């Protein structure tokens with residue numbers, strides 16, 4: 001099955017399906033998302049699509065709900081594709097499987113949506129592997145928002161979730177120490 005790209009060419013269903021699947025795995029705050037999808041497809045199929053063309057195709061697929069009909073790629077291989085691309089030193093990208101955003105979408109003071117800014121590249125430790133990730137922060141009403149809390153003036157506040165994970169690590173370390181002694 002082929003879908004017309006509207007520019008005289010046809011886009012193979014395989015490419016469309018991959019575009020859609022990668023899009024699903026990437027956060028909308030990644031500014032280079034459609035260019036990254038274009039790069040990944042070019043690496044894999046040696047076919048170049050313009051990023052605005054990809055964006056239009058994905059929007060079309062979403063509008064017509066065509067995406068659910070065919071699953072050409074297992075989700076693990078989509079993950080591997082994105083992960084390998086994020087490690088490719090040739091591309092300067094914020095695309096990765098882990099987009100770590102502030103714990104809230106809106107400012108706690110003025111209730112307006114936060115404007116996210118890329119903060120840094122990080123390593124995300126999984127049980128067997130290390131993957132790339134990117135963190136985002138935001139600033140509104142003199143407050144800096146991060147994934148695990150916020151900073152107002154000289155005071156730092158952390159969320160209960162962050163506190164729980166610190167406590168869990170602490171318990172784990174304590175348990176190891178008890179076992180060693």
Ligand SMILES: [Zn+2]
Pocket residue numbers: 107108109110111112140141
């Ligand atoms: Zn605000």
